[in-house]
Amino acid sequence: MKLKSLLNVALSAAVAASFMIAGSATAAPIKITGAGASFPAPIYSEWFKDFAKKTNGEIKVDYQSIGSGGGIKNFIGHTVDFGASDAAMKQSEIDEVPEGVQLLPMTAGAIVIAYNLPGIDGLKLPRDVYPEIFLGKITKWNDAKIVAANPGVKLPDTPITVVVRSDKSGTTFGFTGHLSAISSDFKSAVGQGTMVQWSAGNMVKGKKNDGVSSAIRQTPGAIGYTEYGFAKLNKLPTACLENKAGKFVCPGPEGGAAGLANAVLPENMIVFIDDPEGDTSYPIVTFTWMMFYKKNKSAELAEALRNMVEYCLDEGQKIADKAGYIPLPESVVEKVKAASKNIQ
Known part of the structure; x- marks a missing residue:
């Protein structure tokens, strides 16, 4: 009886230990890693x-928050569970990911032109003017x-310092x-890209949206482009821009x-509104995307990613x-x- 009792106790302990191990495994949090665009970083x-x-x-x-280029690079290199970019991905980049790629626009924002002119708010910039500022x-x-676009506003005889990424x-x-x-003129001289050769002479560069915002704030006479939320956070005045309809x-x-x-989303979820x-449309708006593998490391991770997306959308x-x-x-x-x- 004594031996039988000892066996029963040992068996019960083993079952209990097994349950505790299983329980702790299921209770362990799922960690999702992501990297990329600084544009949506505050809301993310x-x-x-x-x-x-x-x-x-x-x-x-x-x-x-490492920038869109870094997000795409890390995603292709499989060092993250998802990437993020305001420039989406090129087809050639998508082709480098054997698991397949699902791009999803998760939020959108305005790209603003912020400036540093103390005492001047609501500056108006016509659409034939602000490209020429960034062309130098x-x-x-x-x-x-x-x-001419700002009657009654005393504008200083101050050199313009252009701030870019x-x-x-x-x-x-x-x-x-x-x-x-x-x-x-801008299209032929500079063109579109995630990194371009600017032709303006008096220029300062900043890393990520927060770097550009800080540079504008610290440089009298500066003008630069950043995401609306960063300009608000840094209390920077932003220009009113003339849109396609001729309205400021x-x-x-x-x-x-x-x-x-x-905006109408095509099947690949990529659309740009140039x-x-x-x-009443503000002229510079953009979606920003998260990038997911269609085939993930585990079903548990895929489910967690889908739950994350659902939360973001709701x-x-x-x-x-x-x-x-x-x-x-x-x-x-x-x-x-x-x-x-x-996302599976």
Whole structure:
């Protein structure tokens, strides 16, 4: 009896230990790693913190803001579970990923032209003026073309310092795409790209959107392009730009939403809006994408990624406006939800 009792105790202990091991394995949080665009980094940070709370810590997302070029590079190199880019991916890059790629636009934003002119708010820049500033053809703030668009505003005789990105950037891709669409001179001299050869002379470079924003803030007479949320965070004044309809529209949620309103997503989920139609449209708006493997390392990871996407499309869109981003139109949300099923 004594031997039998000892055996029963040993067996019970083994079963209990087995249960504890299994229980701890299932309770261990799933860690998702991502990297890429700095443009959406502020809202991604908010989303992922709240998502971890909503899942009681069962799914944690670690996102590194390294720029769109770095995000694509890391995604192709399989050092992350997902990448992020404002420039989407080229087909040649997609072809380098044997697991297949699913691109999903997750949020959208406005690219703004911010400047450092103390005491001057609501500066108006016509569409034949701001491309010339970034081409280096307009070099003083009291240039006749800027003065004509801003009657009653005392513009200083200050040299313009142009601030651009030093790294491969989806924000640069969107900005140069717009300038190329409205200026044939810009298109031929500079063109569109994630990194371009700027022709302006008096220039400062900054890394990522926060680097550009900081450089503008620290440089009297500076002008540069950055994401709307970064300009808000740094309390930088932003220019009201003349749109395709000839109306001056200041950056903000209404103008941004109007700029996205007519966007139609094709099957590959990639669409660029270089010069939107509409009287109320802000002229420089862009989607920003997350990049996923269609075939992932495990079914558990794939499910966690789909849950993350669902959160971003539902709860996440509710804070987009407050964070300085443009909530996705409902028609876009539905298409993205359907496409997310390809993450397996």
